[in-house]
Amino acid sequence: AIVAGCASSDPAVSANSAANSPANSPAGVGSKPAAVTLVTHNSFSVDPKVLADFEVANNLTVTVLAQDALANQLVLTKDNPLGDVSYGIDNTFASRAVQAGVFSPYTSPLLPMGSDKYAFDADNSLTAVDFGDVCVNVDHAWFSAKGLAEPTSLEDLIKPEYKNLLVGQSAATSSTGLAFLLATIGHSGVDGWQKYWTALKANGIKIEADWESSYNVDFSGSSGKGDRPLVVSYGSSPPAEAPPGAATAPTGIVAGTCFRQVEYVGVLAGAKNPQAAHKVVDFMLSPEFQAGLPQQMYVYPVDKATTLPADWVKFAQAPADTIALDPVLISKDRDVWIQDWSDLVEG
């Protein structure tokens, strides 16, 4: 009751609060909007107008709960879930939550719009909404100034000419760090990645615990003007570095190093309002929501038909061949990998 009460007082999120006139309410539902709670991560963002339209159209009040460490929270609270529907869990953590029985399957009628390509499982426990890549980013200016060719693959990164140029993150504490580890595992195989990392380490990779520090301080292509021209970051980072109106971004991605992260939405088992939860899933696959994803959250919409913003077209073409890893495999071995990685690289 407290949740709903507070939510309805805030126009930014529950735009429907004032719009409960009979004219706006579908017949038979009654004038009072139903409440639905969306549990998501701290980076969740939606155009308030788009959300308001959705609420009015469906006579719903959406309460957004943004939480750190989403996967773990969902698992911990599965007996008395925080809300009805959750967005934001990704393929590195999804299977853990699904196995714990956090989600109740739902097949959206809008699936064919492209989401099926990233389907998590046959039951549709989760529905893919968007994806992004974690890639090595490169500072173009640095390489051209040095007259050195930019690396193009993971293999390049262990070559002597690229010694001491890369900064990454700890797989144990950072999600980009983990994604990059998974990329190397996808590339070198479950047996070969340790050899690759040994070489990477010998070639002077610098590891920070967090993305913020490595990108903002060590990377030469960011405003921090650090001394490393290669950084493990998001595929969507380069547009953010382009000054307004620039024709090219000062940074780019090393296409062969990308690991694809898919973000899902799912209906929480034990939802108080599953119907509304289903509507939220549908909403996230809707063209209106999908179109806002690049601007709002720096990710690619799963719906191929979505038109990307101009600077994305210019700077941030999604790499064609990304490294992918079976979520089930990830879920099974991730902890061991992290442990081994930690022993190998940090220990």
Next chain:
Amino acid sequence: MALRVDGVSVTYGPQVAVDDVTLEVSSGEILALLGPSGCGKSTLLRAIAGLEPVRHGVISYDATDLAAIPLHRRGFGLMFQDGMLFPQQNVGANVGYGLRVAGMNKADQRVRVLELLEVVGLGGFESRQVATLSGGQAQRVALARALAPTPRLMLLDEPLAALDKSLRESLLIDLGSILRTTGTSAIFVTHDQGEAFGIADSVALMNDGRIRQQGAPREVWDNPVDEWVARFVGYTSVLPASLLMPYLSDSELRTSVMQGGDTSQRMALRPNALRPDPAGLINALVQFVTLAPDHALVRVDVRGWGNMTVLVDADSAVAPGEHITLRLDSAGCALIP
């Protein structure tokens, strides 16, 4: 009977600070409490105030056991030995504290505060910060603060100790008249026996946690119950009465010594018991002379008696090594039972 302290003991851990004390202060009476440093005077006052838990015994006021009455409802005033002014309030606010608490109206408060400051000789000090007061000024503020709410029983712990003689004398008179006109009972601790004499209706002498003697000042001074009391109230020597008998001129005292009949009876002498007298029968050798503003004390050796102290006029010229003769003046003698 206003205050009754009945078999009261107060202990600090193993140490007994107040030991089975019984005391009475009747309504309107002023009791002076005297005793050496550390004998338990402050502790007794604190116990009566309700600040120190009583180990044994009962303290009652108007026949009401005080144990059940919280200290702020007792209506007693207590002036601490070291003032304990509220550091964050100025002089006026300190003095007016009890009045504010009692809900007196502002204008009356002001009148009373100014009046009391005038009494203690601190007119014009009301807005001074207490940290800037001299020792004696702070003590006077504490006194004024304790007096302001006209408590039914005042407990004063050396209220005038830090003051010079003339101020002490004038304040003593004011204090006495304030207490008497308001019919306030009081117990006050003092080291100054003149002070005790000056305003007390009754004095209690305390030693080692116990009351050794209580009575009217004259009574106590003239008839100390034991050697300790005698010495404490200013008798400088105690000798077997038999030794002094031959020199006693006063018939009354002679008679009472005779009546006692007891050879172990002793007599206490003040410095004024021995007077230089060319016709005196007591031969003494002057050892040294201590001058005071208006008299001198001469330490003499009397064969068979030992060292004695003799009061002489300030201008009488005696010098160490001189032989003088003395007579015994019964005014300075007291028989110890």
Next chain:
Amino acid sequence: MALRVDGVSVTYGPQVAVDDVTLEVSSGEILALLGPSGCGKSTLLRAIAGLEPVRHGVISYDATDLAAIPLHRRGFGLMFQDGMLFPQQNVGANVGYGLRVAGMNKADQRVRVLELLEVVGLGGFESRQVATLSGGQAQRVALARALAPTPRLMLLDEPLAALDKSLRESLLIDLGSILRTTGTSAIFVTHDQGEAFGIADSVALMNDGRIRQQGAPREVWDNPVDEWVARFVGYTSVLPASLLMPYLSDSELRTSVMQGGDTSQRMALRPNALRPDPAGLINALVQFVTLAPDHALVRVDVRGWGNMTVLVDADSAVAPGEHITLRLDSAGCALIP
């Protein structure tokens, strides 16, 4: 000349607490500083110790200006009026503080601490927490602490105020002999004129920030320089000398009054200046009697003179309303220049 205070003033904001004071204390001399509450005694001591900035004037010791010497290097001992014991340290540690600072070895420290505690009558107290001391005990610890490092100049602010008479007397004797055997100069503030008389080589009377008179005790008592000093040292009335002349028997005093020749000359009288005498020529009406342990003060009215105080023996029976005759005793008289 050990200490020289030369034209020193100390101010607190607009208030002048010490006003152009000049004082001298020669080596080994004990100076008693007397004055009413708030007159600036503690402030003067603090200024000499180096705790209060001097507004004007110079304080020097052995001809060295002290201005540049920080207080801890002056080698002066200071006993604060309210003890200022270190609350975190026990009695022994408090007393031994100055010894530790001076780097004395542990064993010697212990010996000296125990010795001093014995002197102040607190043997066995060395491991007591200071918060558990009685007022007088705390004061004695403070005294022992100040004495321990045998400073070259002791500044004592009412060292014996909180003590009973007999303890005060015995401590005064000990204090005097400690100071004299170590040749220590000292300034001590006291409210007890007997005390000042007892050990001081010299007394200084202070009022309103100024030194009104300095000299040997006898000298000051016998020859007060003005009416204020006279009253402060115990003269109870001041009258035109011409009024008293007829009753003066003492030739010396008569002569000096005559020599003065000045009709505006005044004479100060102590209570012992007027003595009940059946043959006396002064007629007085008894107003009231104040008893003290070994004497009585009688307030009388003498026609033309006003109220006078008369010292009588404790046992002489005079009652208010009675007419008595008095004679003038030159021992209690002083001519004011």
Next chain:
Amino acid sequence: MNDKPPLRAHPEDRVGKLLRRMGLVLAALIPLGIFAAFFFYPVVALVGRGLVGPGGGGPTGIDLTGFADVVGRPRFFKVAWFTLWQAAVSAGLSVLLGIPGAHLLYRRSFRGRSALRALVTIPFVLPTVVVGLAFRTLFASSGPLGSWGLDGTVWAILLAQVFLNYAVVVRTVGTTWAQLDQRPEEAAQALGASPTRAFLTITLPALGPAIAAAGTLVFLFCATSFGIMVVLGGGKFNSLETEIFRQTTQMLDLRTASVLSIVQILLVGTVLGIAARIRHRTESTLRLQSHVGAKPRVSAADWPVVLVTGVVVALLVAPMVTLLGRSLHTETGWGFGNFDALASTGDSQLLIVSGWTALGNSASAAAIAAALAITLGVLLSMVLARKPRQAAARRSLTVLDGFFMLPLGVSAATVGFGFLIALDKPPLDFRGSALLVPIAQAMVATPLVVRMILPVLRATDDRLRQAAGMLGASPVRVWLTVDLPIMSRALAGATAFAFAVALGEFGATSFVARPERITLPILIGRLISRPGAGNLGMACAAAIILAAVCAGAVFLVDRSVGARRGAAGIGAF
């Protein structure tokens, strides 16, 4: 005649006695209840999850094998030891540097003192991630102080922690020091002790409880610091806190996390116990005086203190200047573009609310949290300041004292997760409630309030209270007219501090803040985790705003307390 009514035992005396007793019990029970509900219960619930049943799942009883497992790992000892020593060294350094600062800022007067006091308080509220980045920027080999070679070393961590906590020492020690009677120190000097020696032997022990309190706080902050450890530790330096975070969020290994949490609580508890002992041993009734005349002005003799403080302030200012530089640096040159961008919800649509709205959220949450923390802290201090005669009662107070410090020593992740699983049912159905943010903030601010007020209350001579009681003041009145004024200075300081803490709180808030009610630190955290100079610039601008608001609040409180000192005493005509 005396017009007092006859003295009779009233029935209400009994009630009064009962009420007084109960009042104390209530004063203890209210905070106890709130802490139980919003701290202990959630933490126990979460830790319990990790220990009940295999893998923290099933209901098959308590499973303690995790301990052997976790404690058996060599990494465990490394991490535990590092946690302890780095926190101890940071606390030691902060105390060492903070004491001269407290002297200069609270015992001396000079122009701009209030401003300087506010300035040194700023670092405390800066989000740790921002601080971490500022230090890395300074120390990175390409940075202004790169030549010092501190990047990636433990020194960077220690310095950043001192940077954050200098104000804790300065303020906690300073507020006590400001009221300390200097005459015992004078007495020591009169006995031949040099000023240094007098300070070391007399003043320092008198400040002991305050120093111990400050040291304890800094130790706790550093033992549980997360942002600094992550940003500056670079994964090489791991503390129990980062390890717990890693186990809960990356490994989803609740069992290990629980074991680590328990270890953390035990270690922290042990240190708290030791600190409480030190505090107790050094505690004594001090002569505290409010409203003494003006403090002496800085003089030539103060040069060592001025020197040390000058160096420290320079070190404090350097990272702040870095931040300021970043906030003013935009893609189009120098200017206030980042601040303007904050005012809108941003081009990126990243911000659901504008910087100003977030600031408003922060301020209102912090105000509620500060009010709550002050209320609870004062209630607790009243109880803890008592000096009962019975040894048993004294011991239980000591335990209680340590108990309420625990919120500072428990991982924010543990508390945050605990909230989620524990506060999900009526009457504690608080998940997602807007009140949860200030409550969470109050849980960490309350111990701070207690630590700042308690030394002053404990040092107050009981006889002052007794004097008031003898003048007829009821216990409540005694408290209002004696205790309250005496602690007013510390209380004002604590209020400013509690507000600052709440303003800057990130850990627990990040678990419970609702998107539309996000606070400025959360907003900063979000901005900083995005690429692009604009976002970083906006994050720095937001941090500057946070700093300015904090400094402003602290400045105002300091000034208002300072101004009151000159006025006539409380209750004067």
